[in-house]
């Protein structure tokens with residue numbers, strides 16, 4: 001134990017060192033004590049985050065912006081959360097409501113503010129925009145939200161000419177492309193939540209059907225955050241067993257079409273039932289923030305501009321697995337794919353590139 005806490009006494013606030021200590025502690029323990037040791041890691045995270053200063057600005061105090069602010073607060077992930085909205089009363093009330101929830105445990109300031117708060121923000125999360133109206137085309141929605149984020153990006157740049165921005169506003173790939181163009185920032189610094197939510201839904205439904213723990217299902221959905229997204233079935237693993245092997249071993253072939261339909265319709269189904277989706281995306285964003293703030297170099301399928309090494313796909317702002325750390329997107333990973341999956345990805349890239357072209361992005 002003493003070893004684990006020595007870094008605190010010395011005030012050497014290296015997050016990685018702290019979590020490594022906790023992880024070593026976990027690995028050295030018997031299964032019986034594993035639970036206690038796991039909770040030690042969580043406590044180390046809490047303590048480390050309370051020593052470091054990480055300011056997050058959330059733009060848009062709607063369903064999604066509020067859920068993100070609340071999730072970051074409740075997970076103690078950052079030290080300062082500011083909410084900005086063009087409806088000032090809405091941002092103030094949202095911040096107040098979330099701040100009141102801190103009354104029962106360690107305080108993390110959650111407040112409303114103006115664009116000057118972007119000056120020293122470590123990360124800006126863009127959720128402002130409108131939701132798609134019935135009968136509205138995707139391109140129309142894209143035009144409206146690109147207009148909205150253009151104004152917002154110009155405001156950000158007045159105070160922070162070198163921002164790191166995570167885009168959530170839909171259509172997320174196109175809006176990310178717009179923010180990248182308007183800010184003129186390095187392509188690793190502007191990224192969208194992309195297919196991380198589709199991936200979460202994918203892992204959820206596969207684990208639900210197979211009656212397995214969700215964290216034992218790995219695999220990515222890549223491409224457009226939308227109808228043309230591509231689940232990479234050929235790379236799905238259950239534990240460390242390829243899905244095809246698992247299906248053989250337990251004679252449980254799964255209906256891939258049914259799963260693809262589920263993830264395609266998941267967002268629309270939720271919106272039909274309750275008007276909006278926000279908890280899933282809020283937790284997905286919290287995981288992205290965790291990788292960013294703690295420089296974890298985790299691999300996630302995020303929307304970002306593909307470089308020249310991707311040949312015909314270069315220039316598309318679309319989701320591919322990438323490594324995310326404190327500097328943003330560190331590298332993009334080309335997953336192994338079947339020929340059919342590659343063709344589907346070609347189609348998804350073409351859809352995004354066409355829309356980027358139509359909007360001059």
Ligand SMILES: NC(=O)c1ccc[n+]([C@@H]2O[C@H](COP(=O)([O-])OP(=O)(O)OC[C@H]3O[C@@H](n4cnc5c(N)ncnc54)[C@H](O)[C@@H]3O)[C@@H](O)[C@H]2O)c1
Pocket residue numbers: 059060061062063064065084085086087090127128129130131132145148151152168169170171172193194197225276277278281
């Ligand atoms: N990427 C994803 O996986 C994902 C998931 C869910 C929702 N979304 C998207 O997130 C966005 C927000 O959804 P929501 O449900 O929170 O919508 P909402 O209507 O509840 O909230 C939008 C907020 O943006 C604010 N806003 C609009 N224009 C603004 C401007 N110019 N400056 C500052 N604030 C402005 C509005 O006042 C409102 O408070 C939508 O585009 C939605 O499609 C994305």
